[in-house]
Amino acid sequence: MVSIPTLTDSAFLQACRGERPAHTPVWFMRQAGRSLPEYLAIREGTTMLDSCFRTDMVVEITMQPVRRYGVDAAIFFSDIVVPLKAIGVDLDIVPGTGPVVAEPIRSQAQLEQFRDIEPDDIAPITDAVTALVGELGSTPLIGFAGAPFTLASYLVEGGPSRDHRLTKQLMYSDPELWHALLARMAAIASQFLRAQVEAGASAIQLFDSWAGALSLADYETYVKPHSATVLASVADLDVPRIHFGVGTGELLHSMGDAGADVVGVDWRVPLDEAVRRIGPDKAVQGNLDPTVVFAPTEFMQARAAEVIEAGRAAKGHVFNLGHGVLPATDPDALARLVDFVHGYETA
Amino acid sequence: MVSIPTLTDSAFLQACRGERPAHTPVWFMRQAGRSLPEYLAIREGTTMLDSCFRTDMVVEITMQPVRRYGVDAAIFFSDIVVPLKAIGVDLDIVPGTGPVVAEPIRSQAQLEQFRDIEPDDIAPITDAVTALVGELGSTPLIGFAGAPFTLASYLVEGGPSRDHRLTKQLMYSDPELWHALLARMAAIASQFLRAQVEAGASAIQLFDSWAGALSLADYETYVKPHSATVLASVADLDVPRIHFGVGTGELLHSMGDAGADVVGVDWRVPLDEAVRRIGPDKAVQGNLDPTVVFAPTEFMQARAAEVIEAGRAAKGHVFNLGHGVLPATDPDALARLVDFVHGYETA
Numbered sequence: 128m129v130s131i132p133t134l135t136d137s138a139f140l141q142a143c144r145g146e147r148p149a150h151t152p153v154w155f156m157r158q159a160g161r162s163l164p165e166y167l168a169i170r171e172g173t174t175m176l177d178s179c180f181r182t183d184m185v186v187e188i189t190m191q192p193v194r195r196y197g198v199d200a201a202i203f204f205s206d207i208v209v210p211l212k213a214i215g216v217d218l219d220i221v222p223g224t225g226p227v228v229a230e231p232i233r234s235q236a237q238l239e240q241f242r243d244i245e246p247d248d249i250a251p252i253t254d255a256v257t258a259l260v261g262e263l264g265s266t267p268l269i270g271f272a273g274a275p276f277t278l279a280s281y282l283v284e285g286g287p288s289r290d291h292r293l294t295k296q297l298m299y300s301d302p303e304l305w306h307a308l309l310a311r312m313a314a315i316a317s318q319f320l321r322a323q324v325e326a327g328a329s330a331i332q333l334f335d336s337w338a339g340a341l342s343l344a345d346y347e348t349y350v351k352p353h354s355a356t357v358l359a360s361v362a363d364l365d366v367p368r369i370h371f372g373v374g375t376g377e378l379l380h381s382m383g384d385a386g387a388d389v390v391g392v393d394w395r396v397p398l399d400e401a402v403r404r405i406g407p408d409k410a411v412q413g414n415l416d417p418t419v420v421f422a423p424t425e426f427m428q429a430r431a432a433e434v435i436e437a438g439r440a441a442k443g444h445v446f447n448l449g450h451g452v453l454p455a456t457d458p459d460a461l462a463r464l465v466d467f468v469h470g471y472e473t474a
Numbered sequence: 475m476v477s478i479p480t481l482t483d484s485a486f487l488q489a490c491r492g493e494r495p496a497h498t499p500v501w502f503m504r505q506a507g508r509s510l511p512e513y514l515a516i517r518e519g520t521t522m523l524d525s526c527f528r529t530d531m532v533v534e535i536t537m538q539p540v541r542r543y544g545v546d547a548a549i550f551f552s553d554i555v556v557p558l559k560a561i562g563v564d565l566d567i568v569p570g571t572g573p574v575v576a577e578p579i580r581s582q583a584q585l586e587q588f589r590d591i592e593p594d595d596i597a598p599i600t601d602a603v604t605a606l607v608g609e610l611g612s613t614p615l616i617g618f619a620g621a622p623f624t625l626a627s628y629l630v631e632g633g634p635s636r637d638h639r640l641t642k643q644l645m646y647s648d649p650e651l652w653h654a655l656l657a658r659m660a661a662i663a664s665q666f667l668r669a670q671v672e673a674g675a676s677a678i679q680l681f682d683s684w685a686g687a688l689s690l691a692d693y694e695t696y697v698k699p700h701s702a703t704v705l706a707s708v709a710d711l712d713v714p715r716i717h718f719g720v721g722t723g724e725l726l727h728s729m730g731d732a733g734a735d736v737v738g739v740d741w742r743v744p745l746d747e748a749v750r751r752i753g754p755d756k757a758v759q760g761n762l763d764p765t766v767v768f769a770p771t772e773f774m775q776a777r778a779a780e781v782i783e784a785g786r787a788a789k790g791h792v793f794n795l796g797h798g799v800l801p802a803t804d805p806d807a808l809a810r811l812v813d814f815v816h817g818y819e820t821a
Binding site (some may be wrong): 342376377 | 642800
């Protein structure tokens with residue numbers, strides 16, 4: 128009798144649940160995207176946002192790194208501003224810049240545009256998820272959304288910001304508007320994640336890309352309650368919830384405590400130290416410096432081995448980079464990295 | 475008999491030495507610069523780099539915030555690439571971008587251009603320091619330099635970088651060239667600091683702006699020895715040595731251990747926690763979030779009080795922002811902040 132692998136056997140889901148899979152599972156943030164020539168080819172002539180709303184493109188782009196690398200999970204190709212675009216917010220993704228919002232948020236009246244997501248708004252996306260789940264078979268699909276703080280930062284700044292000055296100014300000066308804005312973002316992120324899981328995603332990742340700009344005290348006062356709302360909103364769906372931000376060494380415990388099953392860690396904190404901060408009851412994800420894949424193969428492998436060894440301190444460990452794949456990354460280096468992680472002897 | 479205040483009475487120098495001054499001393503990183511209308515006026519028609527080599531402008535720009543705010547220290551107006559420009563490196567400071575290097579460093583042969591600084595190279599600068607010390611009287615002048623890693627990052631990337639990819643690639647792939655480059659940067663930073671102190675500066679700050687991009691292990695292997703060289707090189711001059719970088723929560727102990735007397739801390743780590751990491755034998759500097767000065771005055775004052783209270787855990791505390799003054803900052807808010815810090819009851 129031939130045993131057909133099922134999602135339950137997935138090394139990725141096992142590690143997320145704190146079980147010990149036969150090999151260390153690995154996927155990469157931004158594995159689908161600019162580092163792949165096949166991605167650049169398919170994107171030619173289509174804007175980023177349009178491609179996120181075209182079922183065929185989402186499916187193909189999501190599958191590309193799975194075919195190429197044999198990673199242990201797919202992550203649904205999208206952008207964190209997609210749910211906002213889906214409800215009609217006037218924004219665009221400008222190449223070389225990032226999301227740009229036409230009318231930055233300054234007043235309570237502007238919050239009206241942030242209505243609930245209706246199924247029709249995101250039908251091309253949920254269709255893509257359903258198609259992907261069929262095509263992926265025993266490889267799980269990770270759904271994702273931007274966390275309330277990061278979404279709000281784009282909306283308040285009008286685009287990417289290094290200092291998040293306007294965002295923090297609003298947060299400090301008008302906490303009522305701030306919390307109303309974040310509550311709306313939490314509702315939208317929750318609806319977006321729920322739709323993805325109901326369409327077949329096996330896990331979710333909540334990206335709080337910019338949370339590392341905050342002190343722990345500010346994070347806990349102004350941000351954590353809203354991230355917790357999002358994570359709690361999908362608790363009944365029984366899929367692992369991954370929560371990640373960059374430069375969040377001071378926030379790791381709190382981000383886990385917001386309701387994550389798996390805490391993503393960037394390269395600044397070794398995973399064994401991260402486990403000490405997060406606590407023993409959660410799995411971790413990470414955390415090879417994304418620039419290490421530009422180093423000679425032996426150097427990269429030695430660093431990957433250190434990550435795997437440090438990850439043994441955790442209840443479960445999903446190997447990843449400590450941030451997204453850099454656009455200049457050589458896909459062959461990532462292929463070698465996947466092979467190395469898969470071949471590394473488990474304890 | 476009237477007692478004339480001398481440098482020895484300086485609250486800033488006392489706090490740096492771990493003594494207890496009568497009030498908490500305060501200055502601001504980038505206190506001289508774009509947030510001041512009088513700065514924008516004097517800079518009109520002169521490039522950033524030209525202004526750094528004009529004695530009269532350096533003196534005037536350095537004095538502007540001292541006159542306006544009554545801060546407890548002046549910091550010599552310059553840019554971290556100035557010593558490189560002084561020895562003839564082909565670089566420019568592009569408005570809105572930052573330092574741009576004509577020929578990014580890729581090979582050992584290119585290191586030849588990084589010759590030692592001769593007194594004539596920086597005569598306009600040392601002249602400015604001497605003039606400033608006379609004008610400042612009992613207010614100390616802080617000299618400064620960019621740390622070897624941050625200087626090298628500009629030289630390898632060719633300009634500012636978010637991911638420091640080329641820098642780390644060189645570091646990981648060609649450690650011999652890397653260490654040779656950093657050794658040259660350390661020599662130049664040492665010479666630049668020494669010249670400033672010999673011309674009359676009462677303290678120095680070594681800025682490792684980008685060190686927070688590194689894990690602790692990478693910092694200790696590739697960077698710390700060279701920063702330590704710089705800090706050791708001015709040890710005999712008997713001036714306090716401040717060492718600062720952004721996002722360096724994981725590195726604080728190591729940066730102190732590199733030979734600092736005062737460790738600068740950004741806003742992500744409360745000062746009492748920073749003291750636990752750094753150890754009891756050093757003073758700290760920081761660490762109000764620079765965006766807090768955009769909040770209502772009472773909010774700003776409450777946060778400043780928290781910083782002062784947390785700073786009591788340290789042997790000595792110099793109040794500062796956790797990063798440079800943002801260009802959009804209202805100078806009146808900074809004036810109110812100085813008054814608040816000066817009026818805050820000391821224990």
